[in-house]
Amino acid sequence: MVEIANELADIGAADELHHSYDLFMMISDLIHVYDQRHYPLPQLSGIDVLRFLMDQHELTQSELPEIGRQSVVSEILSGKRGLTVDHIRHLSRRFGVSPNAFF
Incomplete structure (x- = not known):
């Protein structure tokens, strides 16, 4: 999924006006949820x-x-x-x- 997100970013899909922006955001959100679940960051003061x-x-x-x-x-x-x-x-x-x- 990260490779797909990177490829989408490379073609400009991180721009809100790009036709693949919604796909890029959905994949990015899924990556974020996965990372939070499997690699939570410690709470720091x-x-x-x-x-x-x-x-x-x-x-x-x-x-x-x-x-x-x-x-x-x-x-x-x-x-x-x-x-x-x-x-x-x-x-x-x-x-x-x-x-x-x-x-």
Whole structure:
């Protein structure tokens, strides 16, 4: 099914105006349902996401001015404080991820 979806995407079926758009969307939905059922993603907290992003970008606690001083970052990572809406907005911009990743 993935191969078919890829072939449809290659011919432009991901465009709403394409004559095969509905077929492409139906196959994509079926792939999504299958993946959710057989390969569910673990539920992560915003702090887990932040730790992952810090690791991927090789950042230390002091390299996150979007959050504040190193002591504030430490409190957030230890669970003593939560991420604020401003923190999330700044982090999502910095890392190019949806703010939803932190909720």
